[in-house]
Amino acid sequence: MASALPVDAIRTLSEQHPKPSNVHFQYGTAGFRTLGNILDSVMFRVGVLAALRSKRLDGKTIGxxxxxxxxxxxxxxxxxxxxxxxxxxxAWEVHATNLANAATTDAFVDALDAFVKTAKIDLSKPARVVYARDTRPxxxxxxxxxxxxxxxIGAEARNAGVTTTPVLHYLVKAINTKGTKEEYGVDSEEGYLQKLSTAFKKLVAGKPAIPPLVIDCANGxxxxxxxxxxxxxxxxxxxxLHNTAIDTxxxxxxxxxxxxxxxSQRLPPSLASVLQPGQRGCSLDGDADRLIYYYLDDRGQFHMLDGDKIAALVAAFIVELTKSAGLEGEIQVGIVQTAYANGGSTKYLAERLPIKCVSTGVKHLHHAAEHYDIGVYFEANGxxxxxxxSDTTNKLSSHQPSTPAQSTALNHxxxxxxxxxxxxGDALSDMLLIEVVLxxxxxxxxxxDSLYVDLPNRLVKxxxxxxxxxxTADAERRLTSPPGLQAKIDELVHRYEGGRSFVRPSGTEDVVRVYAEATVRSQADELAFRVAGLVYDEVGGDPAKRPAEFL
Structure with missing residues (x-):
């Protein structure tokens, strides 16, 4: 007979982590995210949920x-x-949300009981988790x-300590593939660092010395x-390394x-006296899963190299390598973007490889990229x-190159x-990838930066x-409701050279985001505010309170 939930243990410990009243928690693309001081009950319940997820998947390790x-x-x-x-x-995001919002311990236990039955979880299975955190107080x-x-719930848990989000993702895969033919790497932070640095050294061997790189670590x-x-x-x-004040x-x-x-499209103030003209710099975010590059030109002018620029650099390089390795036609490289990708990057990439546009959000991009032999995706945010x-990995290991040049490209x-x-997405891994291409x-x-020119753009809320x-429809590029609004937007867009604009509701707050592009900066701004004006009028905004920039 299958085991039962350890209800007494759950009750006793749950009472130490009561849910705050008048707070509704929502599990979204980024998981649960809100003020740290109200998350205590959520953390306890996520611990239980992670263990149940592992049991549901026959004891595989969950991160x-x-x-x-x-x-x-x-x-x-x-x-x-x-x-x-x-x-x-x-599908489990809904379950996470339901469990987090159970008002009392009794309600939580009842919700767990119902969930175990509907999800058909065999409680006799083992539960294994690995967990980590960033530097927040x-x-x-x-x-x-x-x-x-x-x-x-009696889970076998491994504490990976304070590390980056990408390292935790790496650990989960490494633990679950250990001893299989898909083995991903040694399941430790040291194994991750060894894997990346070894590959990097091989890829730049014989190249001229690389100048030092300035890194803004976001104090994270x-x-x-x-x-x-x-x-x-x-x-x-x-x-x-700069901005390393993790204890401040x-x-x-x-x-x-x-x-x-x-x-803000500018250099962090702390780097103003650090970054020299012509020098490369980059910024990580607080958990090191996003990356933005930049440089100062010889006049000291700031130039940002965002996720679109990274995608263009990396995808074109991989396409070149597959051709040089004699694998053109055998391995399809594809790129995935969202509607926010700059039109300049889309044009540059569409001339070189298949391109697909999907709805905003990492899960949509990642899923679409899996459909290519080699799938590249970067959000504009880095x-x-x-x-x-796996077919491509097998093909690379079995391919017989016919020339030394093919052999070199294949090894790359x-x-x-x-x-x-x-x-x-992994800022440190992506940083090394960019340095290899450069x-x-x-x-x-x-x-x-000069691979293509970004079209001037404006984002308005x-x-x-x-x-x-x-x-919306068409990967959020067109409105289907309110009726008639898209036609008005189309009519406006046609008046601007290189014009493009789309409107999408925010996933988290009561705002609508308006994105616009045109070949001239002033026209991109004007188009954005005019489309925003159409949206404002559509929802019956008071003309007297219509923001001045919309006029």
Whole structure:
């Protein structure tokens, strides 16, 4: 007979982590994320849920990461990682939300009982989890609540300590593939660092010495793992780490980090006297899963190299390598973007490889990239990776090159499969990937930037009473509701050279986001505000309160 839930243990420990009243928790793409000081009950319940997920999957190891990524320091969050290092299966997001919102211990136990029956979970199966956290001050207390969840259900739990989100994803896959032909690597942070640095050294062997790289660590956990990576790389690539104040209150992601650079489109103030014209710099975010590059030109002007620029650089290089290896026609390289990708990048890439546009959100991009032999995806915010299908990996290991040049290119591709963290966007892995391409192409930031010219663009938020009346289709590029609004947008767009605009409701707040592009900056701005004006009028906004920029 299958085991029963250890209800007494769950009750006793649950009482120590009561759910705050008047708070509704929601598991989304980033897991649960809100103020760190109200997450105690969520952490306990996620501990129980992670163990049940493992039991449901025959004792495979599930990951739990406590982080709020690029959010301010007072926030925190938690997300579950499935056995191959991928995000939690979408169907379980609803279960996570339901369990987190049970008002009392009794309600939680009842919800668990019902869930175990509907999900057909065999409680006699083992439960295994690996967990980690970033550097937030709220982390230790939340870890303690999570561990109570593991204890309540008797899970076998491994603490991976303070590390980056991508390292935790790597560990999950490495643990679950250990001893199989898909073995991903040694299941430790040291194994991760060894794997990346070894592949990097092979890929840049024989290339001219690489100049040092300035890295903004966002005063987050990337500073810790980045320092260890620097030690592994040695003189091959000198890492100049800045914003490493992980113990300074309020410093995390403050006026620094990938999100700051992307949204304010300028250098972190702390790097103003550090970065020299012509020197490469990059910013990680608070948990090191996003990356934005930049450089100053000879006039000291700032130039940002975002996720679109990274995708263009990397995808074109991989296409070249597959051709050079004699695998053109055998291995299809494809790229996945969202509607937010700059039109300049889309045009550049569409001339070189198949391209697909999907709805916003990492899970949509990752899933679509899996359909290619080699799938490249990067969001404009700098989160992305490259996926090699198992067929492709097998093809690379069995392919017989017919010339020395083919052999060299083939080895580069094989080493790229080791350098790239294929489980999730990984700022440190992506950084090494970019440095490899720049070394192979002898590019500075300037040459990379000139692969294509970004079309001027503008993003505007319109506050609306009810965002759910806005429905989209065609990967969020066209509105289907409210009726007639898309036709008005189309009519406006046609008046602008290189014009493009789309409208989509926010997933988290009552606003509608308006994106617009045109060949001239002033026209992109004007188009964005005019489309925003159409949206404002559509929801019956008071003409007297219509924002001035919309007029």
């Amino acid at each position: 739990v990461m406590i982080t709020a990524s690029h959010n301010p320091e007072q926030d925190n969050g938690v997300k579950l990682v499935d056995p191959r290092g991928e995000m939690l299966e979408a 709220s982390g230790p207390a939340l870890i303690a609540a999570l561990e109570h969840g593991f204890k309540a 956990v990337g500073a810790i793992v980045g320092e260890k990576l620097g030690a592994h790389l040695g003189d091959t690539l000198k890492l100049l 209150a309020g410093a995390l992601n403050h006026a620094c980090g990938a999100d700051f650079v992307k949204t 989160h992305g990776t490259v996926l090699f299908s 591709l094989i080493n790229l499969t080791q350098l790239i963290n294929q489980t999730v 070394a192979h192409k002898s590019y500075s930031g300037l040459e990379w 319109v506050v609306v009473p009810e965002r759910n009346i806005f429905k």
